Amino acid sequence: MVNLEQANELLAEFNAIANTKKHQPFDKNDPLKVGVDLGTSSIVLAILDQDNKPVYGSFEFAEVIRDGLVVNYVEAVQIVSRLVREAEEILGVEIESAATAIPPGTVGNDKKIVSNVLESAGLMVTTVVDEPEAAACLLGLTQGAVIDVGGGTTGISVIENDEVVLTLDEPTGGTHMSLVLAGYYGISVAEAELLKRDHDQEKTNFIIIKPVVDKMAAITERMLEQHPIEPLYVVGGASFFEEFAPTFSKYLGMVVERPDYPQFVTPLGIAKASGDSKYAE
Template sequence: MAAPDDGWAAAHALLAEAASRRDDPILTPPSRPRVGVDLGTASCVLVVLDDDRPVWVESAGSGALHDGVVVDFARAVATVRSLRSRAEDALGVPLTRAATAYPPCIPVADARACTYVCEAAGFDEVALVDEVSAAQRTLEISDGVVVDVGGGSTGIGVFRGGELVRLDDRPGGGHHLDLVLAGALGITVEEAERTKRERPADALPILVPGLHRIAESVRAMTAGTDDELPLHLAGGALMIPRAGDVLASYLQRTVVTHPHALLVTPVGIARSCPEEGTTQ
């Protein structure tokens, strides 16, 4: 596995600042607010940027999506509305424009449901972007493969010269790893998720077959691309120490991990939010 180099210094600084906003938000009214809503399988993340600087980051448990599809509309709306209200109260400004994202290759109607959730939660204008392109807007990778491993699916985007040349998505992500761990240890899925986060060294050997399954999905989705392109991991599902090493060894490809990977896509979604006076 390759270590990130200075080429991603700006992206890593942005992610570090976003991570710090969870405990230390900037409670002054942003002059140019840009909002990103990441409707995840396990949790929903709301990011507020002031132009390009993170000022507010908060998440809440959701469970309203399954494999990128909204399965509990009312619950999803309530979660986003609560996060939006808390951010507005803290920052002292109305938040009326946002961006949200969907896994690549899901049906158009399912992708639009993500927009409808945000509109029902009080946003007047909502831009829609796929999750892989959102991750790229944070990492700004010129030549490489973005691998966004979410709770329910794994998406990939192949970039050359900064342009997206291939986009794909397959089922399988963090929730499936939790199922593997829960079955092996005889515990609930919720307990498995906590074990994965709190005792990753114990969980990793059990999760290797699940990681290999994700790796096989990546192999299939990138078939025909040049093997010299590095794989850049985003998403919270693989925030397990040495998970990137497992993928690199199995695929025999360069795998690059990035700090605060859980925030790569949410920050990129916020960067996709149109500014006042612009159209999407």
């Protein structure tokens, strides 16, 4: 059973930490759980204690990932290295290992290169988990589906009896929202990305990008036709619009929940998974 209130408390705490870079008290003698999320629009470092409480977090906006693939390897390594060094200085501990995540269905060299980024930054990779599965780990979801709306893709993991039984990933995400805004206003994609994050313009922007959200809901609908299941949880940075989950619910004709600070659900889930033997490689 998902305790959404408890998850939201953790997310709010992590959001405050990541935006101030002030760590919570922790025992330096205890191992930490570290997760690195290589996202399309940002790279997030999440650190939890052994009780899965947020200790430290940070992020840096970046354009090193496209449609789930690393397109700027050198910059990705530089950013991860920078975030880790900063965390070590603030926490006063050495960070030697971390977990990371990939979109569902990523295989071969595309999967390996994500691990290579962390290894080139001096980290031993403990775990590589699917992004929606990481989100389910944070939420404690043992039955249902997670729709992870990232920058480049919409990934879905169906979970039954605490096991992932179906995954899919479609190339529709936050980047497509930015493309629609850029076309509508006649501005660059970079300008549209900043406009998309402007909460003062959220209601107007959502009306413009709603067809993209409907397409994401249609992807979910096709999955449900293949494998009916509930409850449904939507996460990921592109789902931050207040009308996002209600739009999904209306399209699908069923309740779709969205945690607070959805951009941090997967990073925290990655860190949590790093200490779970179920996910260990």
